[in-house]
Amino acid sequence: xxxxxxxxxxxxxxxxxxxxxxxxxxxxxxxxxxxxxxxxxxxxxxxxxxxxxxxxxxxxxxxxxxxxxxxxxxxxxxxxxxxxxxxxxxxxxxxxxxxxxxxxxxxxxxxxxxxxxxxxxxxxxxxxxxxxxxxxxxxxxxxxxxxxxxxxxxxxxxxxxxxxxxxxxxxxxxxxxxxxxxxxxxxxxxxxxxxxxxxxxxxxxxxxxxxxxxxxxxxxxxxxxxxxxxxxxxxxxxxxxxxxxxxxxxxxxxxxxxxxxxxxxx
Amino acid sequence: xxxxxxxxxxxxxxxxxxxxxxxxxxxxxxxxxxxxxxxxxxxxxxxxxxxxxxxxxxxxxxxxxxxxxxxxxxxxxxxxxxxxxxxxxxxxxxxxxxxxxxxxxxxxxxxxxxxxxxxxxxxxxxxxxxxxxxxxxxxxxxxxxxxxxxxxxxxxxxxxxxxxxxxxxxxxxxxxxxxxxxxxxxxxxxxxxxxxxxxxxxxxxxxxxxxxxxxxxxxxxxxxxxxxxxxxxxxxxxxxxxxxxxxxxxxxxxxxxxxxxxxxxxxxxxxxxxxxxxxxxxxxxxxxxx
Numbered sequence: 001x002x003x004x005x006x007x008x009x010x011x012x013x014x015x016x017x018x019x020x021x022x023x024x025x026x027x028x029x030x031x032x033x034x035x036x037x038x039x040x041x042x043x044x045x046x047x048x049x050x051x052x053x054x055x056x057x058x059x060x061x062x063x064x065x066x067x068x069x070x071x072x073x074x075x076x077x078x079x080x081x082x083x084x085x086x087x088x089x090x091x092x093x094x095x096x097x098x099x100x101x102x103x104x105x106x107x108x109x110x111x112x113x114x115x116x117x118x119x120x121x122x123x124x125x126x127x128x129x130x131x132x133x134x135x136x137x138x139x140x141x142x143x144x145x146x147x148x149x150x151x152x153x154x155x156x157x158x159x160x161x162x163x164x165x166x167x168x169x170x171x172x173x174x175x176x177x178x179x180x181x182x183x184x185x186x187x188x189x190x191x192x193x194x195x196x197x198x199x200x201x202x203x204x205x206x207x208x209x210x211x212x213x214x215x216x217x218x219x220x221x222x223x224x225x226x227x228x229x230x231x232x233x234x235x236x237x238x239x240x241x242x243x244x245x246x247x248x249x250x251x252x253x254x255x256x257x258x259x260x261x262x263x264x265x266x
Numbered sequence: 267x268x269x270x271x272x273x274x275x276x277x278x279x280x281x282x283x284x285x286x287x288x289x290x291x292x293x294x295x296x297x298x299x300x301x302x303x304x305x306x307x308x309x310x311x312x313x314x315x316x317x318x319x320x321x322x323x324x325x326x327x328x329x330x331x332x333x334x335x336x337x338x339x340x341x342x343x344x345x346x347x348x349x350x351x352x353x354x355x356x357x358x359x360x361x362x363x364x365x366x367x368x369x370x371x372x373x374x375x376x377x378x379x380x381x382x383x384x385x386x387x388x389x390x391x392x393x394x395x396x397x398x399x400x401x402x403x404x405x406x407x408x409x410x411x412x413x414x415x416x417x418x419x420x421x422x423x424x425x426x427x428x429x430x431x432x433x434x435x436x437x438x439x440x441x442x443x444x445x446x447x448x449x450x451x452x453x454x455x456x457x458x459x460x461x462x463x464x465x466x467x468x469x470x471x472x473x474x475x476x477x478x479x480x481x482x483x484x485x486x487x488x489x490x491x492x493x494x495x496x497x498x499x500x501x502x503x504x505x506x507x508x509x510x511x512x513x514x515x516x517x518x519x520x521x522x523x524x525x526x527x528x529x530x531x532x533x534x535x536x537x538x539x540x541x542x543x544x545x546x547x548x549x550x551x552x553x554x555x556x
Contacts, residue, residue, distance in 0.1 A: 131361075135356055136354045139354065140358035141360075142318065143317070143318070143347055143352045144421075145347050145375075
């Protein structure tokens with residue numbers, strides 16, 4: 001009898017915790033959508049304070065350049081090594097460039113760069129907004145009639161939307177350069193053959209899809225960071241939790257949107 | 267003349283009642299200090315007055331115009347915000363901007379003043395709080411607690427508010443700086459006829475600056491009067507608070523006596539026996555026999 005009662009009690013607790021988790025998820029989803037709507041509806045005001053956006057473009061974009069370069073160098077090298085391994089004895093090596101070109105432009109460069117920038121930028125935004133909240137700076141903005149979304153979130157979102165494609169184009173360039181060096185040093189084909197392969201099935205649409213994806217990723221990174229910054233609880237622990245959630249959720253959202261765009265466009 | 271009036275204000279978070287039927291009035295040019303223990307509801311009341319929270323019941327009116335009620339939205343409150351200046355507890359200066367930019371930000375966004383006029387106002391505001399113009403280029407992280415408070419006050423003053431609200435302005439300051447901030451609050455009243463509402467638990471500051479003191483306890487106003495009246499209050503809790511006494515030293519025989527007139531309920535009233543035992547334990551010397 002006690003066992004049955006215990007089972008009923010545990011089932012009830014589990015159902016209650018699932019219900020509470022769902023309610024929390026829905027509340028977060030609603031707030032995230034509201035923040036997104038408010039940010040884009042105030043986007044046109046960016047021309048009034050261009051300096052705020054330029055500062056963010058420098059901070060979020062240019063300062064990520066070193067990190068993105070290092071990642072792209074290894075990405076190019078690794079792509080060639082993996083492609084050679086997979087193609088050996090099955091596909092002629094003159095198609096190596098095709099594989100590297102397609103995977104880099106449409107998938108690897110946008111997604112990996114997005115993830116790396118999310119790790120750096122989404123956490124930064126969440127920490128900054130979160131500490132502004134805990135030190136009452138957001139309240140101060142509100143009482144001074146300075147809309148935090150307009151002055152804080154819009155510049156960061158636009159900076160991410162503009163700068164992430166720039167970083168991805170740079171990453172693609174570095175990626176190709178490092179892949180060329182890897183091919184020269186370790187693969188038994190000429191550079192001319194490899195470059196011909198790179199050009200063989202290159203379609204501009206791939207590049208446009210890659211850039212469009214990264215613009216979406218840029219918005220995801222900024223808005224996720226901002227959302228968790230606004231939701232941060234007081235204290236160092238609250239801000240730490242917000243940054244962790246920001247990077248996890250932005251990575252997941254990048255993968256979900258990458259999949260959705262691939263299904264819709266390709 | 268009554269400038270700001272709070273009537274039957276109520277607020278609860280979940281099942282917890284935080285403010286329960288708050289009634290207060292502040293006259294023009296008056297300094298009202300709201301005092302109370304941590305967690306008594308004074309910060310929630312402060313946030314209601316500045317329109318960061320809206321009540322579940324009751325209303326707040328400014329010169330007979332309702333500015334906050336359960337149906338008010340943030341955008342509705344915006345047209346009244348300019349009349350309020352606020353100094354937050356840690357000054358809430360924008361970290362990414364220097365002092366000058368902190369002060370100029372609201373002016374640049376809300377006025378059509380030229381840069382020259384803005385710089386003039388900033389200079390005057392800094393001077394009013396006793397800071398020199400060279401502070402304009404300092405970052406908030408380079409300032410001491412007292413300086414940050416003064417810069418926060420200067421930022422609030424640039425918009426020429428009618429009512430200044432201070433949230434624990436002296437809580438993290440040394441006694442000398444506390445005196446300076448108190449003098450500034452008094453100076454603003456004398457020079458600009460500014461109405462002030464000061465939320466504090468520093469009873470010394472309240473005695474010095476207040477025309478009226480309101481004491482909040484468990485979400486209710488348990489005292490509203492002059493500093494002279496609060497000193498002579500016979501309410502044991504008020505006496506305990508203003509003298510800074512620990513509970514056990516006071517009103518041991520009937521600890522709940524202070525709460526009865528105000529309807530507050532105490533979870534575990536201690537019997538005189540328990541109180542005596544605690545007293546004995548604390549004052550028995552180690553090693554002394556029973």
